[in-house]
Amino acid sequence: MATLVAGRDREDVAAVFGVSLKAVDGWWAKWQAGRSGALVIRPRGKPVGVH
Template structure:
């Protein structure tokens, strides 16, 4: 691939969406799938996937979707545990709970949650 274009995976979701729509538009106009892949510097497999998505769901199937986990998915702490951590951070400083330091860090919060209310001294 040309250094000028770069890796399409690094493009913004809007740019990726535009390429998908343009590629399918070229297929609708009768261009060959390998020609479209070369034109947009993507694999024939990607073009085939976009075509299948378009045939199944139309234009909406090619639009960008939110990336990453859904809010709340795969959370380590339950709602009650999250509330307890928030309350401890709001009401106490780390040394009052047996932790080193005067300020909360993510590491201290993680250690505090993992080990409970023991007399733990941590240095960061």
């Protein structure tokens, strides 16, 4: 969450990433807990070919 660390506010971060303030708060809590690995982008939805 380098942007919050750099002094940007929650609203700016939410606008940049197109997410809710609740999502930003969750990311920030994980970052402060030292779990930056939890912020890694993971695939969403069903795997390709699964219906």
